[in-house]
Amino acid sequence: MSEVHFSKVALIGLGLMASSLSLAMRRAGLAGSISGHAATKATRDKALELGLVDEVHDSAAAAVVGADLVVLCVPIGANAAIAEQIAPHLEPGAILTDVGSVKAAVVRDVAPHVPEGVHFIPSHPIAGSERSGPEAGFAELFDGRWCIMTPLEGTDPEALEKLHRFWQACGSSIDIMTPSHHDLTLAITSHLPHIIAYNIVGTAADLEMVTRSEVIKYSAGGFRDFTRLAASDPTMWRDIFLNNKEAVLEMLGRFSEDLTALQRAIRWQDGETLFKMFSRTRKIRHSIIDAGQDTDIPDFGRPHGAGDK
Amino acid sequence: MSEVHFSKVALIGLGLMASSLSLAMRRAGLAGSISGHAATKATRDKALELGLVDEVHDSAAAAVVGADLVVLCVPIGANAAIAEQIAPHLEPGAILTDVGSVKAAVVRDVAPHVPEGVHFIPSHPIAGSERSGPEAGFAELFDGRWCIMTPLEGTDPEALEKLHRFWQACGSSIDIMTPSHHDLTLAITSHLPHIIAYNIVGTAADLEMVTRSEVIKYSAGGFRDFTRLAASDPTMWRDIFLNNKEAVLEMLGRFSEDLTALQRAIRWQDGETLFKMFSRTRKIRHSIIDAGQDTDIPDFGRPHGAGDK
Numbered sequence: 001m002s003e004v005h006f007s008k009v010a011l012i013g014l015g016l017m018a019s020s021l022s023l024a025m026r027r028a029g030l031a032g033s034i035s036g037h038a039a040t041k042a043t044r045d046k047a048l049e050l051g052l053v054d055e056v057h058d059s060a061a062a063a064v065v066g067a068d069l070v071v072l073c074v075p076i077g078a079n080a081a082i083a084e085q086i087a088p089h090l091e092p093g094a095i096l097t098d099v100g101s102v103k104a105a106v107v108r109d110v111a112p113h114v115p116e117g118v119h120f121i122p123s124h125p126i127a128g129s130e131r132s133g134p135e136a137g138f139a140e141l142f143d144g145r146w147c148i149m150t151p152l153e154g155t156d157p158e159a160l161e162k163l164h165r166f167w168q169a170c171g172s173s174i175d176i177m178t179p180s181h182h183d184l185t186l187a188i189t190s191h192l193p194h195i196i197a198y199n200i201v202g203t204a205a206d207l208e209m210v211t212r213s214e215v216i217k218y219s220a221g222g223f224r225d226f227t228r229l230a231a232s233d234p235t236m237w238r239d240i241f242l243n244n245k246e247a248v249l250e251m252l253g254r255f256s257e258d259l260t261a262l263q264r265a266i267r268w269q270d271g272e273t274l275f276k277m278f279s280r281t282r283k284i285r286h287s288i289i290d291a292g293q294d295t296d297i298p299d300f301g302r303p304h305g306a307g308d309k
Numbered sequence: 310m311s312e313v314h315f316s317k318v319a320l321i322g323l324g325l326m327a328s329s330l331s332l333a334m335r336r337a338g339l340a341g342s343i344s345g346h347a348a349t350k351a352t353r354d355k356a357l358e359l360g361l362v363d364e365v366h367d368s369a370a371a372a373v374v375g376a377d378l379v380v381l382c383v384p385i386g387a388n389a390a391i392a393e394q395i396a397p398h399l400e401p402g403a404i405l406t407d408v409g410s411v412k413a414a415v416v417r418d419v420a421p422h423v424p425e426g427v428h429f430i431p432s433h434p435i436a437g438s439e440r441s442g443p444e445a446g447f448a449e450l451f452d453g454r455w456c457i458m459t460p461l462e463g464t465d466p467e468a469l470e471k472l473h474r475f476w477q478a479c480g481s482s483i484d485i486m487t488p489s490h491h492d493l494t495l496a497i498t499s500h501l502p503h504i505i506a507y508n509i510v511g512t513a514a515d516l517e518m519v520t521r522s523e524v525i526k527y528s529a530g531g532f533r534d535f536t537r538l539a540a541s542d543p544t545m546w547r548d549i550f551l552n553n554k555e556a557v558l559e560m561l562g563r564f565s566e567d568l569t570a571l572q573r574a575i576r577w578q579d580g581e582t583l584f585k586m587f588s589r590t591r592k593i594r595h596s597i598i599d600a601g602q603d604t605d606i607p608d609f610g611r612p613h614g615a616g617d618k
Contacts, residue, residue, distance in 0.1 A: 077580075101530075126530050129607040130594070140613035145529055171613075175526075185519045188512070190530025196509060197531070199571055200502065201590040203564045210494045216596045217484070220454055221410075221435050221499025222506070222538050224603045227594035229531050234587035241575045241583055252572050255512045256565065262508055263561050266550050271386075274550055278543035281510040285439070285533075285540035287525045294533045298438040300609040304449035304480075 004165040006069040007032040012060045012082055013073035014038040014047040015233070016129060017099045019137025021071060022052040024170040027139045037063035038134075047134045061089045069166070072098035072110070077239035080109035092117040095159050099125055101186060101236075103150045103179035105243035111152065119159035124148045124182065125172055126190075130231040143171035144292055150179040187247035192255060194237055195248065197229035225300075313474040315378040316341040321369045321391055322382035323347040323356040324542070325438060326408045328446025330380060331361040333479040336448045346372035347443075356443045370398045378475070381407035381419070386548035389418035401426040404468050408434055410495060410545075412459045412488035414552035420461065428468035433457045433491065434481055435499075439540040452480035453601055459488040496556035501564060503546055504557065506538035534609075 009031040011018040018036065025031045036053035037060045038044045044056040057063040064070050064086045072079055079100065090096065096118055100106045103122050114120040127145040129136060147167040151160050164174050177185075204215045204223065215223065241248055265273040289296040318340040320327040327345065334340045345362035346369045347353045353365040366372040373379050373395045381388055388407065399405065405427055409415045412431050423429040436454040438445060456476040460469050473483050486494070513524045513532065524532065550557055574582040598605040 126527050127613075128530070131607045136607070138613075143613045145613070146526055148527075185523050185527055186530060188516060188519055189524055189527040189532045192512075193509065193531035193535055195571060195575075196505060196568075197534075198587055198590055199568045200505060200564060201593055202586055203501075203560070203567045204497050205589065205593060206563070206567075207497060210497055212593075212596075214494050215498055216593070216600050216602065217455055218435050218457075218494055218498040219597050219600075219602045221437070221495060222502035223498040224594075224597050225506075225534055225538055226502055227590070227597055227603070228609065229534055230587075230590040231594040232587075234584050234591075237587050238580050238583045242578055242580055245575055245578070248575060249572065251512070252568070252575075254515070255509060256568065258512045258515075259505075259508045259561070259565065262504060263558065266504075266554055266557060266561075269551055269554070271547050271551055274547040275543050277511055278507055278539075278541075278546050280514065281507055281536070281539040282543075284510055284514060284521075284525070285536040287521075288528050288533050288536055291525050291528075293525065293528045294536070295609075295611050298440045298445070300537065300604075300611070302604050302609070304436075304447075304452045304454070 023139035332448035
């Protein structure tokens with residue numbers, strides 16, 4: 001891998017993504033120094049204490065001064081205000097990127113503020129965990145995962161190449177696509193699964209004929225697999241759904257249509273349709289394991305026995 | 310734990326549950342000998358080769374001869390025919406149980422065939438994996454998991470107590486409830502999650518604007534969590550849905566209502582409703598971890614890095 005180095009990297013927002021990025025940068029020696037900003041003092045203090053940043057600032061504008069790479073790691077809804085605040089303080093020649101899960105909205109909110117001479121290149125590393133906050137980060141988060149870059153027309157090829165190598169040095173493989181294709185792809189691979197997981201956990205919580213403690217006790221029958229996604233950060237996910245509305249509504253429409261067909265097969269005791277549907281989905285899991293995007297240990301390798309009590 | 314021992318245990322069906330049960334029985338020394346039956350010769354041969362059974366039979370009737378414990382480990386739809394075949398060959402005083410995921414239908418299909426003097430006590434160990442077949446079993450499957458018993462009125466207390474201790478010796482904790490309450494509880498904790506998982510994987514497979522290979526590549530964004538459940542045995546799950554129709558349709562109705570409300574919140578940009586829904590689901594995951602029913606390792610402890618490619 002060719003060398004890549006930034007003299008100063010500014011992380012705006014100091015949660016799971018920023019903390020993991022800091023650790024991945026330190027591991028590969030990608031940054032001379034790291035400055036950071038977070039909305040709350042507690043988060044800023046924690047990030048400093050953990051050594052994730054060399055300096056923290058109570059304004060995003062102050063954090064980006066002198067930085068040749070700026071990474072927006074805030075919930076998507078906060079991007080427009082942050083972009084406006086930092087714009088006058090960005091260094092000429094700096095690269096500005098982000099880690100947001102929606103790309104068209106980020107372009108809409110950030111691009112208008114970016115001054116001439118600053119290279120704005122949106123990115124989305126497809127990696128995460130249900131934990132949030134600066135303590136949640138780990139250096140390996142991006143290893144073996146994909147990072148999608150959605151450069152705008154006229155993006156400087158050198159800046160693009162440098163950011164490409166940066167994400168690779170953090171452990172990612174890179175794909176490039178348009179913001180709108182990204183948003184459609186993520187609507188099915190990430191946003192629909194999350195809304196479904198949040199929904200089923202909510203449905204279970206509201207039952208009056210099965211108690212909450214029964215739902216919890218017997219969750220090993222399948223329910224618990226959904227609760228990991230439903231434990232994700234609420235602010236981040238509210239902003240994703242508000243900012244990828246059209247694609248998510250399209251996927252929800254298809255999902256509900258398909259579910260109605262399955263429901264009808266159950267009502268009319270149509271075992272053949274059920275069997276056909278349940279047979280073809282196995283192959284997809286095997287492909288995901290073959291592609292290195294999930295573990296092939298049965299039951300996600302969960303411990304069975306005294307150790308997990 | 311008090312001592313429990315059967316001189317001969319017959320396993321009817323030799324898949325994941327039977328093979329795990331065999332290994333758990335061997336571990337705790339619960340069976341003098343184990344006989345088995347499976348529909349296909351390949352499965353019977355494999356079970357014998359793996360040492361899961363001491364003898365195999367090509368009829369269920371032959372397998373139960375002389376057994377003081379008989380465990381039905383077949384898809385639910387096969388119970389009625391099996392019960393009819395084995396009935397004349399069951400030993401007086403024997404305990405007959407099963408591991409089926411639906412209990413009212415098992416009572417409906419099996420009870421009418423059970424001769425006087427044989428103790429029929431339905432059970433359901435809440436444990437599993439997406440793998441199937443005799444090679445899939447492991448001795449620890451039941452450790453730290455719940456087993457629900459649904460005894461009928463007038464069940465012999467001594468037989469009930471003996472089966473209770475048997476499941477405990479296999480590693481399970483025991484709960485007792487009515488078949489109908491079991492079916493309602495499992496409809497939300499297991500059957501609804503599976504039908505949803507099968508459905509979303511099907512929806513993703515059918516998209517024309519996002520390719521199958523894109524769905525697989527970017528599945529780490531959430532989709533892959535559903536594919537584990539959707540890789541479960543199709544015959545077993547077809548039978549579950551055909552035999553727990555009313556409870557599953559009730560849960561599907563509630564799920565769809567709730568999803569429509571979320572969909573409406575997305576369409577009308579109602580961030581407050583979304584945030585409220587996404588905040589309350591986190592607590593349920595923490596309760597599941599506290600109850601020892603899932604691991605608290607982030608991202609299910611999936612490896613990140615070269616190791617999982």
